[in-house]
Amino acid sequence: MKYILVASLVLGGVLMAGQNNMVPSFSDFDGNRDGKVTQEEFETTQQQRMAEKAEAGRMLKNAGNAPTFADIDTNNDGSFDSIEFSAHQVKQRGVKQSMGMGKGMGQGAVK
Numbered sequence: 293m294k295y296i297l298v299a300s301l302v303l304g305g306v307l308m309a310g311q312n313n314m315v316p317s318f319s320d321f322d323g324n325r326d327g328k329v330t331q332e333e334f335e336t337t338q339q340q341r342m343a344e345k346a347e348a349g350r351m352l353k354n355a356g357n358a359p360t361f362a363d364i365d366t367n368n369d370g371s372f373d374s375i376e377f378s379a380h381q382v383k384q385r386g387v388k389q390s391m392g393m394g395k396g397m398g399q400g401a402v403k
Contacts, residue, residue, distance in 0.1 A: 316341065318377045328371040331361045359384070 321329040321337045338358065345352055364380045365372040372380075 315381070318374045321377070328373050329364075329377070330371050331365075334361045334364075334372075 316337065318329070319325075321334055323333045323336065342352060342355065359380065361372075362368075364376055366376055366379070
């Protein structure tokens with residue numbers, strides 16, 4: 293009986309941790325649901341996410357490396373759409389993989 297309880301708690305913790313580490317989606321940033329994200333929407337969402345992590349007692353690793361609005365608004369029109377957002381995410385995944393990240397525990401790491 294104790295084994296089942298411990299296993300349930302561990303599994304629940306793993307699932308909860310995975311949800312909290314999720315990469316934000318475009319809709320997370322598009323507060324007014326108009327299909328574009330302004331710098332104000334972007335910064336508000338980033339601040340909310342950081343506050344939630346801090347309240348949960350999670351370390352704010354790599355906060356200084358977070359993308360800026362200008363990193364995503366590649367056409368410099370003052371907002372970004374889902375296409376620019378997706379292109380930025382694909383670019384970020386490529387950077388992480390080229391650094392040996394995102395391949396599992398120690399897989400692909402430079403030694």
